[in-house]
Amino acid sequence: MKFKALTAVAALMVAMPAITLADPDDDTLVLNGETEMVTKAAAPAHMEETGIDTVMSGWHFRNDDTQAMQADDFDNPGMLAVESAIEAWNTVEGEAGKSCASCHGAAEDSMKGIRAVYPKWNETAGELRTLAMQVNDCRTNQMKAEPYKYDSGPMAAMEALISVQSRGMPVNVAIDGPVQAIWEKGKELYYTRTGILELSCASCHEENYGNMIRADHLSQGQINGFPTYRLKNAKLNTVHGRFKGCVRDTRAETYKPGSEEFIALELYVASRGNGLSVEGPSVRN
């Protein structure tokens, strides 16, 4: 009995190093040969209890070819979606007869710094808004047009256009004041072990980043690079689309894109990346 217990402890200790060692690379992401991006940063204060002292972009966990694709806008397939979103930005839609440009002018100016601070509390509406919610709010209330489907291609493209205006700026979402309770809820979801496989976001992205799960090199599951162009499905992917896929892979009933749960989770996950550069649209496998 004693002996068995000791064996278990020994096995546990053997297992430990594999769990704490992380091996992301040390490359530097320089965008278009000009802008040096912050892809590793001191972890924000609220992460002290996690034992993670450095937060890292998912870029570090991808292979050299994928990394290079993101470093050059001519090679980044996500930039094609940005082109199509520029068109959408200037296109009049809906009964109000307006385009985004009618009110916001050039995205290069009006959308600078926006991605970095979303999800953000909207005082007038009294709600936390993700970027997707804000875009749809403008579409429905300002333009009297149909909303985009939450995790659709056009939404991902518009998010990419808005993200591009903040590339290189540090993610800086607020987690206190009116959003604190939502942030706490997001945190709880992050640590909830779901599905028949009973895995939480933390099981893979906190306890095991740097390790391999089958052929996948686990990153910290950061969202500073969203929307992400994935080579696997050859399209831009939204934050909630990605969350959904990860929850599904625990053999769980997923939450819906745009749901209260995913909005709260997005705020929490975004806050774990405070300090990293906005990268969207990034390239991942």
Added chain:
Amino acid sequence: MKVYALTLAATLAAGAAFAGEVAPADVVFNEDGAIVASLSGVAGNPAEGAKVMTNRGLGNCVACHEVSALSDAPFHGNVGPSLDGVGDRWSAAELRSIIVNAKVMYEGTVMPSFYRVSGFTRPGDGYTGKAATEIAPLLTAQQVEDVVAFLGTLKE
């Protein structure tokens, strides 16, 4: 003595479904956290066990563990320790327990429970993302026994 009594209880409880098969809810762990009785009553087949361990839809054990004897299957992960030599480190009863419900031996482990049907949060229907209507264990009783048999062959 204790072990004997518990095993007997398990055998009796199992009765209903398949003769000689212990249902997930009726599995009995002894005071060391091990499961002494075979779940199926039929000796495990190591060759079948090897298949279960590499099959993505079944055990998919190599997603998290390196196993030199299974190097034919691509992409072994390293979330868990290498399983080389586990046949020396653990008895069959202990290995059975680790597969059935690793949380008994390793509190809080990320390793899934392969023969359990309750206690889940938002259980899904396979990888569909939809809610489960009924929950089957990840492995059948016989598949667990087959994996136990295969792990028993992993000696240094």
